[in-house]
């Protein structure tokens with residue numbers, strides 16, 4: 001134990017493994033790490049130490065801790081990735097950047113991910129949602145797999161105009177899956193391990209990006225996507241000014257494209273899956289949601305399809321999305337590393353320590369959310385006080401993909417509830433042991449047209 005950590009309350013469990021076993025077994029239960037956190041918070045208070053997953057860690061919860069950790073003075077904390085994540089995403093990923101460099105990378109991705117920037121992808125997402133759903137009736141549908149395919153096709157299209165079907169998409173998907181599963185793997189880069197396979201898949205993904213980038217630079221291919229805007233506006237090589245501090249090297253470009261893929265894929269997949277599961281379990285919410293969408297359809301001249309304006313005006317849907325993110329808390333804790341000494345709740349935190357914000361407890365605090373286990377979108381009728389709801393985080397590292405995630409989910413849900421009804425095939429609330437919380441059984445359903 002770092003010596004100074006001795007004054008922080010908490011137990012470090014067994015040598016080496018610490019409290020990892022109880023942490024992991026709670027993690028895959030239906031209430032997630034809630035019980036693990038709750039028991040310790042009862043005993044030690046809102047700040048306690050533990051040893052999980054090979055790290056001496058201080059967990060904190062509550063709105064004050066959230067405020068300090070998420071918006072604290074620049075440079076006080078930085079994001080704390082596991083070794084495997086760092087290696088796979090590369091050293092120039094915005095997840096590993098801090099201060100000015102971080103801010104600049106955020107600026108580069110803000111425009112294409114803004115509401116206006118996303119408008120040009122609307123038709124693609126809309127058509128893909130309709131076509132995906134048309135394949136559902138008459139078989140067992142694993143929502144998690146379908147959501148994963150859908151969201152990967154969307155982001156592949158957005159970033160590099162990848163066709164939704166065909167050999168390139170298949171390769172992209174296979175490589176991406178290997179990259180994703182290497183994140184939670186053990187850090188041994190030897191052949192046969194998930195980590196090694198992830199690094200190899202990352203190399204193949206970068207080779208694919210290199211060839212697309214060079215086709216674009218040669219003028220052999222032109223697309224109006226994210227990659228094009230980075231190459232034309234923000235790349236060092238293309239601008240010919242290699243000393244231009246504001247431009248990106250190709251390595252930075254690739255690291256950050258991979259970062260967007262990784263950060264945007266599992267999260268949106270999980271959110272869409274949980275949302276459909278919660279609708280199945282809460283018929284009254286489904287009915288109210290369906291009313292909103294049938295009303296949108298009814299107000300439209302017959303024959304025309306969902307429009308951009310309509311998708312940006314779905315107030316009940318927005319609340320259902322927020323309530324899904326609260327109830328599922330798909331990123332159960334946000335991980336930071338103290339970049340300097342600071343004090344919180346009377347405890348001295350030392351530079352270098354891992355400090356995690358326990359978001360599950362914030363999202364299940366009965367003071368903010370009475371009867372916290374209940375799925376109830378009306379909790380979001382009135383604006384909430386800051387730091388009570390952190391589905392997309394807060395502060396300088398708040399999710400830059402929020403508009404895209406909401407757009408994909410709203411379009412998909414519109415077509416789902418207007419055209420289909422479904423029935424769950426299993427009752428199972430356990431969760432996969434991955435960083436992003438997802439139903440273990442992938443939520444199998446059968447679907448019929450309404």
Ligand code: HEM
Pocket residue numbers: 079094095106259260261263264265267268271325330331334335390391392393394396397398399400401402404405406
């Ligand atoms: C429903 C889906 C999503 C959820 C629930 C979600 C949630 C979050 C949260 C909570 C954070 C902050 C984590 C922290 O403070 O440690 C975050 C950061 C991030 N998200 Fe999302 N996200 C979603 C979709 C997306 C999408 C679609 C993209 C990209 C296209 C994306 C890209 C990112 C990136 C790059 C960061 C890191 C930002 C930084 O460190 O500055 N996310 N997300």
